[in-house]
Amino acid sequence: MKPISALSSLYKSALQGPVALSFASTALTASLLGLSLSSASAAPVAMPTHSDANSELVNRGAYVARQADCMGCHKEDYSGGIAVEAPMGTIYGTNITPSVRYGIGKYTEQDFKNALTKGKAPNHRLYPAMPYPDYKGMTDEDISALFAYFQTVPAIDEPPAYKTDLPFPFNIRALMLGWNLVNMPDWKAREGLDETQKHGQYLVDNLAHCGTCHTPRNATMGYDMKNYLSGAMLGTWHAPNITPDKASGIGSWSEEEIVTYLREGGVHQKALAAGPMSEVVMNSTRYLNDKDLKAIASYLKAVPVVTTADTVQPVNVAALPKKHSDDIAINLLDQMDVLKEAKAKASSNSESLYLAECASCHGINGYGQPDAGYASIVGLTSLRRDNPAPVISVVANGIHQVVNTRPQMPGFKDDLTVEEMAEIVNYVRTTFGGLTESKVTADDVANQVKAGPQAPxxxxxxxxxxxxxxxxxxxxxxxxxxxxxxxx
Ligand code: HEC
Ligand code: HEC
Ligand code: HEC
Known part of the structure; x- marks a missing residue:
């Protein structure tokens, strides 16, 4: 497998710079033909934050930081500045390196515990953009390990690039006391779970805080626990229903598929973790060991079923397009020819549009180049959902990755008309989603482009x-x- 990972790091380094320009040409070199280089990798990715020179406690803390995805909001070096979009404004992760001036260098372990489990920093209340309602259930052992680990992180003596500045009345941090009173969840082990599932619940609810995106909010922005994990809007993204409902959730997924999804960021001809979920995979779940991922999968199979209106049509594998070729030794010029040929043979306007706008990254047959981050879009749940809004939004707005070594998807709302975008969305939903019909109209697209996120x-x-x-x-x-x- 050596040459493959070499190829993949080559793509990554090529993509680190000003990305937009290198997109089309880099993607072309292998994605056109729908080459999938990824083979089922069984092991978690080695953690760059692990060091044999550190004590066992510190390394355990480094692992807990992955389970709890601290980097997701505090940045890879924990210097802060990553935006958490809340409906009332943008809240930025802070510097949590041991810097005395800008970070948490003066924190005692008790201060650290208060911040994590009560949302209480030494001098002020934290906004619940920091998931303390979830971390409230963290065990003391995990908190101690985390604290030990954060002492060893290199201090960064700089303030984050961005600072939170919410409008009145949300700039009154003491208001969070009232919010906490109403909204702090009461985490209890669900009844009837085996030991594995109990561990899974701890990971899902408290460490990995999956509910922050997948559980809808009530009018005061607390968790709507009756609809636990049944899906929620995240700005223009939608975090789907992950309860075991067969029609609208992940009831048809095997536990193995859930593990593969969390480890590799997708399941062949089934689902993709893009956007916010891709960040979760990149920073957190791909590092988790088998025991943890299996526990999460087993627990997700045991949570109460919630049926939502957003039905997913079952995948019809026989109707999906086949890969153009499995041969990775095709040179760039040949691939250009393949695209040209496909364009000449296109049998509809929508196919021509797809080939012109999308095929350089997703391949003529939709299989992309997953090893280099160019997603396969064949058979995805997002394309098979009754609600086309999230897909329309992806085409209109693109996908902006915080993990900047990953390729980005450009938005098309400035380059294509709403009619053209509707045609493309219908094309990908039927061709790659396998739906028998898709009736997205230009008006649907226009509305989706106009509609911002729904504020509670x-x-x-x-x-x-x-x-x-x-x-x-x-x-x-x-x-x-x-x-x-x-x-x-
Ligand atoms: C979903 C995003 C998110 C995740 C995940 C997250 N944090 Fe935070 N955290 C924030 C935000 C945003 C703030 C600042 C909140 C504010 O300004 O009130 C914050 C503040 C903090 C603070 C208080 C620092 C200060 O004085 O401002 C500490 C300590 C902290 N986080 C530690 C952690 C640790 C440790 C983890 C992992 C276990 C973690 N955070 C995971 C978003 C996050
Ligand atoms: C930052 C927000 C966020 C967090 C945290 C998060 N998810 Fe997701 N999740 C999403 C989004 C958005 C999608 C849709 C991705 C797409 O369609 O490309 C998704 C998709 C999924 C899917 C695929 C569902 C389908 O029908 O295709 C599964 C399974 C899943 N998440 C499980 C989890 C688990 C387990 C956790 C906790 C370890 C978690 N997620 C944490 C946002 C999040
Ligand atoms: C420059 C490369 C590029 C182009 C051009 C491009 N995409 Fe993408 N697309 C991506 C990448 C990269 C991802 C995965 C992003 C991630 O992992 O977060 C993606 C993801 C997707 C997804 C999956 C969304 C989900 O959450 O399930 C769909 C659907 C999609 N693209 C459709 C299209 C369509 C339709 C077009 C043409 C109008 C297009 N893309 C053009 C790079 C591209």
Whole structure:
């Protein structure tokens, strides 16, 4: 397998610079023909944060940091500055290196525990963009290991590039005390779980905090536990239903497929972890050992079934296109010829559009070049869902990866008309999703492009609620004054 990983690192290094320019040509070299170089890799990826020179406790902490995906928001070097998009504004991960001035160099282990489990930094309240409602259930052993590990991380004596600056009333951090009162979850082991599943629950709920994206929120932005893990909007992304419902969830997935998905970022002819989920895989789940991934999979099979309206049509493998070729030794010129030939033979306008706009990365038959990060889009759940909105959004807005060694997908809303985007979306849903029909209209696309993320009640009405609060305060004040005057 040596030449393959060499090839893949070559792609990665070629993509680190100004990416846009190198896209099409780099992708062309292998993706056109739908070559899949990835073979089922059984082992987790070796962790760059592990060192034999460190104590066992520190290395355990490095692993817990992967399980809990601290890098996802605090950046690979923990210097902070990664944006967490909350409906009320952008909240940035802070510097959590042992820098005394900018990081957590002065924290005691108790301070660290308070930040993780109560959202309480030594001098202020944290926003729940830091998943302390989930980490609340972390064991003391895991917290101690994490604390030991963070002492060994190189200190970065710089403030993060971006600082959180939310509008009134959300800039009043003490308000989070009220939020905590209403919304801190009460994590309890589910009944009827075996030991493996109990461990899975701990990972899903507390360390890996899968619910932050997959569980919908209620009006006050706390977890809607009745719809636990049944899917939620994330800006223009949709985190799907991952309860074991056969029609709208992952009931048809085997445990092995769940493990493969979390380790490799996709399942052949079935699903892809793109966008926010790809970051979860890249920073966290691909490093997890078999025991942990199997526990997660087994637990996800045991959570209560929630049926949502967003049905996934079963994959019809026989109807999916075949790979053009398995031969990886085809040179660039031949591939250009293949694309040219395919374009000349295109039998519909939508096929021509796909070949012109998408095939350089996803291949003429949709199999892409997964080993280099150019996703195969054949058979994906996202293409088989009744709700086409997330796919429309991907085509319109593209996919911007925080992990910058991964190729990005450009958005097409400035280059294509809404009619053209609708045609392409219908083409990929039927050709690669295997749907018998797809009736996305230009209006659907226009609406999706216009519609921003849906903000929950409390945020949409924040100004109004704050005004109401002030009025309530004035009324109380007036009553007090009247009472005071009468007493005299
Ligand atoms: C989903 C994103 C996210 C993840 C995952 C996350 N954090 Fe945070 N964290 C944040 C944000 C955002 C803040 C700043 C919150 C604020 O400004 O109120 C923060 C703040 C903190 C703070 C307080 C520092 C300070 O004084 O500002 C500590 C300590 C911390 N995180 C540690 C961790 C550790 C350890 C992990 C992994 C176990 C982790 N975080 C995982 C988003 C995250
Ligand atoms: C940062 C947000 C986020 C977090 C955290 C997250 N997910 Fe996801 N997840 C997503 C998104 C978005 C998708 C859709 C990806 C796509 O269609 O390309 C997804 C897709 C999935 C799918 C595929 C579902 C399907 O029908 O195709 C599974 C399974 C999954 N996630 C499991 C998990 C597990 C287990 C965890 C915790 C270890 C987790 N996710 C944490 C956002 C997230
Ligand atoms: C420059 C390369 C490039 C081009 C051009 C491109 N894509 Fe992509 N596309 C990607 C990459 C890379 C991903 C996976 C991103 C990730 O892993 O987060 C992706 C992912 C996708 C997905 C999967 C979304 C999901 O979550 O399941 C779909 C569908 C898709 N692309 C469709 C298209 C269509 C349709 C076009 C043409 C209009 C197109 N792409 C053009 C690079 C490209």
């Amino acid at each position: 009640f409390i945020v949409k009405n924040a100004g109004w609620l704050a005004a109401l609060g002030i009025i309530a305060g004035l009324v109380v004040l007036a009553l007090l004054i009247r009472w005071f005057i009468r007493r005299r």
